[in-house]
Amino acid sequence: MSVITQTSPAAAQDAAPEKQWHRPSYWPFVVPALVVVLAIIIFPWLFTIWMSLNEWKVGVPTTFVGLANYLRLPSDPRFIEAVGHTLVYTGLSVLLPLLFGTFAAVVFHQKFAGRGFLRGVFIMPMMATPVAIGLVWTMMFHPQLGVLNYLLSLVGIPPQLWVFHPATVIPSLVLVETWQWTPLVMLIVLGGLAAIPTEPYESAQIDGASFWQVFRFITLPLIMPFLFIAGMIRMIDAVKSFDIIFAITQGGPGSASETINLYLYSVAFAYYDIGYGSAIAVIFFLLIVALAAVMLYFRQRMLWTETGSDA
Amino acid sequence: MNLRGLLGRIGLWFAILVIVSPAILFFLWMLSLSLKFEIDNAAYPPVFFPEHIAWKNYADVLASNRFLTYFINSLIVTGSATALALIVGVPAGYGIARMAAHKSAIVILIARITPGLSYLIPLFLLFQWLGLLGTLVPQIIIHLVVTVPIVIWIMIGYFETTPLELEEAALIDGATRWQVFRHVALPIAKPGIAVAFILAVIFSWNNFVFGIVLAGRETRTLPVAVYNMISFDQLSWGPLAAAALIVTLPVLLLTVFAQRQIVAGLTAGAVKGG
Numbered sequence: 001m002s003v004i005t006q007t008s009p010a011a012a013q014d015a016a017p018e019k020q021w022h023r024p025s026y027w028p029f030v031v032p033a034l035v036v037v038l039a040i041i042i043f044p045w046l047f048t049i050w051m052s053l054n055e056w057k058v059g060v061p062t063t064f065v066g067l068a069n070y071l072r073l074p075s076d077p078r079f080i081e082a083v084g085h086t087l088v089y090t091g092l093s094v095l096l097p098l099l100f101g102t103f104a105a106v107v108f109h110q111k112f113a114g115r116g117f118l119r120g121v122f123i124m125p126m127m128a129t130p131v132a133i134g135l136v137w138t139m140m141f142h143p144q145l146g147v148l149n150y151l152l153s154l155v156g157i158p159p160q161l162w163v164f165h166p167a168t169v170i171p172s173l174v175l176v177e178t179w180q181w182t183p184l185v186m187l188i189v190l191g192g193l194a195a196i197p198t199e200p201y202e203s204a205q206i207d208g209a210s211f212w213q214v215f216r217f218i219t220l221p222l223i224m225p226f227l228f229i230a231g232m233i234r235m236i237d238a239v240k241s242f243d244i245i246f247a248i249t250q251g252g253p254g255s256a257s258e259t260i261n262l263y264l265y266s267v268a269f270a271y272y273d274i275g276y277g278s279a280i281a282v283i284f285f286l287l288i289v290a291l292a293a294v295m296l297y298f299r300q301r302m303l304w305t306e307t308g309s310d311a
Numbered sequence: 312m313n314l315r316g317l318l319g320r321i322g323l324w325f326a327i328l329v330i331v332s333p334a335i336l337f338f339l340w341m342l343s344l345s346l347k348f349e350i351d352n353a354a355y356p357p358v359f360f361p362e363h364i365a366w367k368n369y370a371d372v373l374a375s376n377r378f379l380t381y382f383i384n385s386l387i388v389t390g391s392a393t394a395l396a397l398i399v400g401v402p403a404g405y406g407i408a409r410m411a412a413h414k415s416a417i418v419i420l421i422a423r424i425t426p427g428l429s430y431l432i433p434l435f436l437l438f439q440w441l442g443l444l445g446t447l448v449p450q451i452i453i454h455l456v457v458t459v460p461i462v463i464w465i466m467i468g469y470f471e472t473t474p475l476e477l478e479e480a481a482l483i484d485g486a487t488r489w490q491v492f493r494h495v496a497l498p499i500a501k502p503g504i505a506v507a508f509i510l511a512v513i514f515s516w517n518n519f520v521f522g523i524v525l526a527g528r529e530t531r532t533l534p535v536a537v538y539n540m541i542s543f544d545q546l547s548w549g550p551l552a553a554a555a556l557i558v559t560l561p562v563l564l565l566t567v568f569a570q571r572q573i574v575a576g577l578t579a580g581a582v583k584g585g
Contacts, residue, residue: 025488026406026410026488028488028489029402029403029405029406029409029488029492030402030403030410030412030415032398032399032402032403033399033400033402033403033459033463035399036395037418037422037459040434040452040453040455040456040459041418041421041422041425041430043433044429044430044432044433045421045425045429047433047437048432048433051432051433103326103330104330107326107327108330110323112324112327116570118327119570119574120566120570121331121334121335121567122330122331122334123570124338124563124566124567125333127513127562127563127565127566127573128517128559128562128563129517129519129533129534129555129558129562130517130534131519131535131537131538131555131558132534132537132555132556132558133555135537135538135541135551135555136337136341136344136552136555139344139548139551139552144355145352145353145354145355145357147357150355150356150357179333179334179337184577187574188578190578191578236423236424240427242426242428242519242520243517243519243520246520246523247519247538261426261428264426264428265428265520268428268431274432274436277432278432278433281426281429284426284429285425285426285429288424288426289424292424
């Protein structure tokens, strides 16, 4: 780690006057990026916090109002509703891709002809432009002319209203989100499968374990860390999901699929209520951090009980 | 045993079919929609293989003079945002990796967690004050929010795996840090830079949320332009599907041809913009 400082005379000279100054000669490499990060990430955050403490509307002089914008949130039914939509949408959009992604990873872990090409095809949904994808899904969801209702009719299921009915709009959007992001879970879990040693499988085969037993008692525990990472990433992305929802429903019908992110968009860029929008942005960020913390907590507890039962 | 093996093989191929068909069928259907006249697109039961192929849909999209403008806008925004991100991000990734300043990754993490809209509110006001709205500059700058963290993140990971021995030897021979970076570290890091470049291009190209707020009529990028087509042509699915396919085609081609880099980058950092 510190080999460079020891072997490099230049660094030693630099380090001499100020005691243990942290390898100064690498700083010039970082400074340009630091300036950019300060300008486009740190500054917007500080400015957002400042705006959230003000009554800030376009064309009206701003006034400092303290926490008033935050106090508006609990009594804003549209915000509360949006939080509910976000949690349902996120929960489903984490679980389903984890389920299908793990299955897909187990399949792609096998050897078969054309595996590389098919893996490329499989990851196309997550790389494709979300808006373009959303437009085509909208056509497919069309109640009269859409291909999905036609496919349902082939197996005798009555036509659905999909994204055009409040009760089915979120599950329909989750279907798109799952279709789009299962590949990412697959890639992460596939990386986990590749790292598993072969010994446990060999002894399981000798013991005559079934495929399911092998998966449940050997594979699953070993890929758990990867599933956790995939779940975490999926959570962060699903909470923030915007393009697909905006392109397909814009939060509708009514506000049935309005998540926090879409509500934030309306408040900030349709009503130009900048102060309130900034407060939503801050709370939204804290919610994501809180969800991540909860997931970490359960992961730690699981690890603890796992090692506890081993001992 | 042989029969069991055969059954297993059949089961495997059935599973492969189940897994891959949603992606294949979707993109084939997208292609089908884009190549049909309105009569076929409005038919029920749906027509999969049209009798007459509507090349016209593509011709119409490509012939509209605005489309070329939007395509060039997309090229400028994605190209500039990616180039700038590489210029500042590759050295930064190097510096952070060599200083082992792992705590600085927290900033990248925050950037990764923050919803894109949160950046838009303050930066929108800033661009307004600076009088930059109506040009492509605001979009180039805000796309850095997507590209810079991707590049830094991937380059940290890459430089941590490149061997130090050559760099040390060069330092002992009297090379400056910059010379070491330029002539020793950078050439070795080319594959990593390729990964960072490809992912930055894809996520910048795909970005939609920054454009709907910042882009005016003349400064739209392709995703925004395609979205704006809906309101005008509510029922002409053919041209709309054709436009959607044209917008996403560069990315799909990149995915197929640079699959190995994309997989490496996504599994290493699991980064995604926006």
